[in-house]
Amino acid sequence: MSGSSTSSTGAVRALQLEYKSIHEEPIEGFRVRLLNDDNLFDWEVAIFGPPETLYQGGYFKAHMRFPHDYPYSPPTVRFQTKVFHPNVYENGDLCISILHPPIDDPQSGELPCERWNPTQNIRTILLSVVSLLNEPNTSSPANVDASVMYRRWKESKGKDKEYENIIKKQVNISKLEAEKDGVIVPTTLEDYVVKAKPPESNLELTDFYDDDYDLDNDEDEDEDTPNELYDDDSGNGDES
Numbered sequence: 001m002s003g004s005s006t007s008s009t010g011a012v013r014a015l016q017l018e019y020k021s022i023h024e025e026p027i028e029g030f031r032v033r034l035l036n037d038d039n040l041f042d043w044e045v046a047i048f049g050p051p052e053t054l055y056q057g058g059y060f061k062a063h064m065r066f067p068h069d070y071p072y073s074p075p076t077v078r079f080q081t082k083v084f085h086p087n088v089y090e091n092g093d094l095c096i097s098i099l100h101p102p103i104d105d106p107q108s109g110e111l112p113c114e115r116w117n118p119t120q121n122i123r124t125i126l127l128s129v130v131s132l133l134n135e136p137n138t139s140s141p142a143n144v145d146a147s148v149m150y151r152r153w154k155e156s157k158g159k160d161k162e163y164e165n166i167i168k169k170q171v172n173i174s175k176l177e178a179e180k181d182g183v184i185v186p187t188t189l190e191d192y193v194v195k196a197k198p199p200e201s202n203l204e205l206t207d208f209y210d211d212d213y214d215l216d217n218d219e220d221e222d223e224d225t226p227n228e229l230y231d232d233d234s235g236n237g238d239e240s
Contacts, residue, residue: 047059
């Protein structure tokens with residue numbers, strides 16, 4: 001068996017175990033499923049906005065794509081829901097230290113220990129995302145406009161409403177998506193910490209140990225699927 005095939009098999013087994021673990025012990029504030037039951041490398045993650053934050057009541061969907069040498073390389077996370085945030089690029093890609101390869105890059109301002117390493121897992125990624133929503137890293141922002149507005153909002157102690165108004169508008173838009181998906185988003189801390197059972201899946205986890213599992217599942221496929229929520233690149237369209 002080649003090194004590449006061995007890596008892919010290891011990734012399948014690692015993802016199988018993590019997916020099973022998340023279903024047995026769900027992570028509060030998240031809903032996780034596979035985009036396709038036949039493919040463990042592409043996940044859909046729905047993030048519920050934490051109560052008592054600007055994102056309260058929000059429903060933010062993202063795609064998490066894993067490399068075939070996971071957990072030695074980190075996954076990528078791209079929001080499908082429009083998110084105006086200092087650490088989210090205009091195309092929805094999330095920029096966070098834990099998803100960066102563990103190389104020594106002094107220009108980044110990040111220490112190697114802050115970056116990805118194989119001891120990290122999907123739980124630590126998701127918890128880091130929630131933390132980042134409420135406490136952005138503005139030292140090297142992915143969205144400069146959002147970073148400037150966030151700092152103004154923070155420094156004015158909420159008196160400068162520009163950043164807050166944009167987030168609230170996006171939260172309201174996301175609620176329509178939740179209604180369409182039949183999802184009740186928790187809005188109180190009590191409901192948020194209750195670990196609801198994830199949606200049922202037809203996935204037979206043992207199937208992924210089959211040597212016939214197709215590992216060449218369009219790795220080179222263009223990830224930039226059209227999304228009407230990204231038609232407005234400004235991130236702060238006219239208030240409705």
